[in-house]
Amino acid sequence: MDAVTVKGLDKNMGRFRLKDVNLNIRKGYITGLIGENGSGKSTLIHHMLALKKQDGGRISILDKDLEMEREELLNRIGLVFAEDRFPQNISPKRLNGLLTIYYNNWHADTFFAYLERFNVDAISKVKFLSTGEKVKLSIAIALSHEAELLILDEPTSNLDPTFRMELLDILQTLMIDEDVTILFSTHITTDLEKVADYIVMIDDGEVLFDMDKDVLFESYRKVKGDRQIVDDAGELLIGTTINALGFEAMTKEPQALDELYGRKVLIENLTIDEMMYFIKKGKRGVDNG
């Protein structure tokens, strides 16, 4: 069952375009959304919140039409924005009063407990909080109204390593204790390697893949070897980079390469960063360094 279904989403924004985006965020799992700056991650998330209106296609969240059931759905979505989007002249304590009106299941006690746990001053105006504290405030809000779907847009970018680890622990605890779905957009892909079940890569407004993380790592491998092999096995290689030492690429056919070239090639596991790098290279063609 899917928490979010995006079918044929099209959006023309002048120089940038989301092109026929199809995506399923599985219910009860953590899905990592990766891609370069400007690849369309935040734009896609804005569509999921009905902040932007698609030119074509359909978005369904928690089996409901986003536009028709917007109020109910936003009650069930916990959100952390990539940038500081808070009103600056309001304290978390006063914000609590406002959020009590907006959210059907707002828990002030949970909110203040999270603020205390995250060491965020509830009395200070938002403008006096540090960038990290604002992110923590955003996370506290997202976790205080019984959200079934958490949409986290770059939540860890401005966080110190200790709190990043704590957040990942909180998310994993949520997954165990409650029936929560998480869409986690981030640049820090090591976070996803730890917690994500599925990985979606978006590039230049297109979804390049949407796969189970384990299957992804089993399917793709990094391969290194002599540059002569590139001419011969070019079709098996993705995002080939050639330098003085030889070549480096990603492959979906590690076994075939191993059988064909044996010790002439070195096959290794990939990280998500490397995968993004090779896929981008693959789109541009062979790079002769």
Next chain:
Amino acid sequence: MGKQLYLNLFQSKWIWYLGISTILINLLMALSLSDYRGSLMPFINVLNVIAVVYTTSAYLNIHYMLKSDDSHYFYFSLPNTKRNIIRGDYIYYMVMMVLTAAIFGSYMAITQETYYLYGFMMLMGVSLIVMSLYYLGYGKYWLRYLSTGYVIYGVPMLMTLLFHFMPLVNVNQLDRRMPGMDFYLYELPIYTLAVGIVLFIISYAITQRNITKHDMV
């Protein structure tokens, strides 16, 4: 609807304080001895103009506050339907009209002159027209052209003040009968108010229909 109305009232507390303070000062002045009024009237006049400017442009000030620091992303992501946002905004505008009427009423309690009613009707009519035009654009562009909204509000309202309200006051204070001006001074406000009310209703219907078709941010 209630959520947006609450948010708007929450955001414009100081406009409420200004409006209510003005009403209280006006009523105190109305109850005070007329000997004291003369020297204080210039201050009272300016205070009333400022209060009315803020109450009639409150919807723009709310949008300005929503947009500052890009906090509209946050506010627009709170649970509410787009139609309820518009409904809340229109009801808020009507509430502010009531506050404006109360300011005018308390001012007229000082002056004891009924001709101010025509000035009030003209200002309300123009305010309704410019608000309706602004919201026709808002339904498509949301907060993207907020500064245009200020121009759409500011120019007609200033012209109404200078070319209708002031001549109305001058003609009556000088106690001159100007038959050629009767239509302009005493009938046009009624027509303008009627047009404003009709436009207000039409713009509400159009905006409600269009509001889900465009980007909010």
